[in-house]
Amino acid sequence: MTDIYKVFSYAAIIIMLIFLLFPMAYMFSTSFKTDKDAIKLPPELIPSHPTLENYYWLFTQRLFLRYYANTLIVTLSSTLFSVILSCLAGYGISRIRFRGRNFFSLYLFISQMLPSILILIPLFYILRLFNLVNTYIGLICAYITFSLPFCSWMLKGYFDTIPPDLEESAMVDGCGRVGAFYRIVLPLSAPGLASVTIWSFLLAWQEYLFAMAIMMDEEMKTLTAGMSTLVYVEYMSWGKLMAYCTAFTVPVFILFIFIQRYLVAGLTLGAVKR
Amino acid sequence: MEFVGLYNYFKLVNDQYLYKALINTILFTLAGVAACFTFSLAAALLLNEKLKFRGVFRALFLLPWIVPSVVAAAIWMCLYSSSYGVLNYYLQQLGFISSPIEWLGNTETVLPALILISLWKFVPWYTVSILAGLQSIPEYLYEAAKIDGAGRIARFRYITLPSLKSIFVIILSLGFIWRWNHFDIVWLLTGGGPAFSSHLIVTYIYLTTFGMFEAGYGAAIAVFSVGCLLVFVAVLAREVIR
Secondary structure (H helix, E strand, O other), X not given: OOHHXXXXXXXXXXXXXXXXXXHHHHHHHHOOOOHHHHOOOOOOOOOOOXXXXXXXXXXXXXXXXXXXXXXXXXXXXXXXXXXXXXXXXXXXXXXXXXXXXXXXXXXXXXXXXXXXXXXXXXXHHHHHHOOOOOOHHHHHHHHHHHHHHHHHHHHHHHHHXXXXXXXXXXXXXXXXXXXXXXXXXXXXOHHHHHHHHXXXXXXXXXXXXXHHHHOOOHHHOOHHXXXXXXXXXXXXXHHHHHHXXXXXXXXXXXXXXHHHHXXXXXXXXXXXXO | OOXXXXXXHHHHHOOHHHHHHHHHHHHHXXXXXXXXXXXXXXXXXXXXXXXXXXXXXXXXXXXXXHOOHHHHHHHHHHHHOOOOOHHXXXXXXXXXXXXXOOHHHOOOOHHHHHHHHHHHHHHHXXXXXXXXXXXXXXXXXXXXXXXXOOOHHHHXXXXXXXXXXXXXXXXXXXXXXXXXXXXXXXXXXXXXOOOOOOOOHHHHHHHHHHHXXXXXXXXXXXXXXXXXXXXXXXXXXXXXXX
């Protein structure tokens, strides 16, 4: 590769990165600015009077801590359940021959096309029927409904790449199907499981529409739905808004550092099938 | 609750707002997917070169993907703001515009502004998918082509593009679907305004269902929307496969 070409490549990558990263850098720096500095022009990327007052305000808001707890509860439990269920579903579609198997696997893909609003309307009526509106279980069920199809589809693709011979020889050696699944298939599909976990975690963590519709009580809202009540309405301050955003994003960033490798696998799982 | 037969579907035919929302959705989706696809293909090709810090670049490219949509909406609202927004300031400094523009409050700029945000949010996923496809192309194909005297462009045209075809089908159709049903950023930033100029089908469904309490009509629009989407995705998939 020639030098000119190399320089050009670096320049292009850096321009793209500025576009992609600037908004986040701006969020981070504004969260440390006073209200006066936040609207000052020219904008400062490194605040001249850094302050922690936005964060102090944020963490003394009882509602904010409540939203945070709600988000954690809902996200963690819906992730747990959708991973377990999609494992079973994906394995079933991948290994067991039954009538309508192909149709079912196609259906999982097509269900991605339904706008979540279409699901929201009937789901809302169903949850109301069972008195689950405004409860954790209601929202967790809702998140499982739409992460499950895609997770099963992804895991099916992953299980397909594991040769069935391995399980068969385990079964010859006296394992049942469940034993073979638990001892052979699951350990081999660890990267696939990791990516499905991340997928459903991110989905529940940042979901807005369902959280807004199902959690009507202020005490039950999640971080996404609560943002407007806490920051937009009561105090219109960029610093506070960005502090909220930073506190909301940081856990995902930390997670990202650990699981970055799997995230790549997860995003492309199912897309790259050989 | 009472049974109204096909009443909701007849109502659909004469709805001017729905027509407008449909046009907006098509524009938003097609322009967004095209922009995203071009940007990401270029990015993936660059990130596939043997450069220093390649791993770091790849990791950094992913970051917008994990930023929650509500956060993305808040950040961009701040950047787009007319009186003290960063975007207006820099564009003025560079001499592209003479006075600040209300990006999200202007019927002409609101849709492009939203497309830019969705570009920002979706580029990582497209890039990573294409990159994974690039890495799955065996090196010996390129070696063989080089020996046969194929240049950079010929290698791209006859090896890279055909090998990526299945990836393209998947990311174009999934990207199309996700964008077609994209709700939160648009709803949070404009709520469909100004003057209906950024209403998409999904936001219109939300408005009819939860704003005007016509759940039946909302569901009818949603069914219509899925129908349109199926047609588009089928056409898209066929074109790409050919």
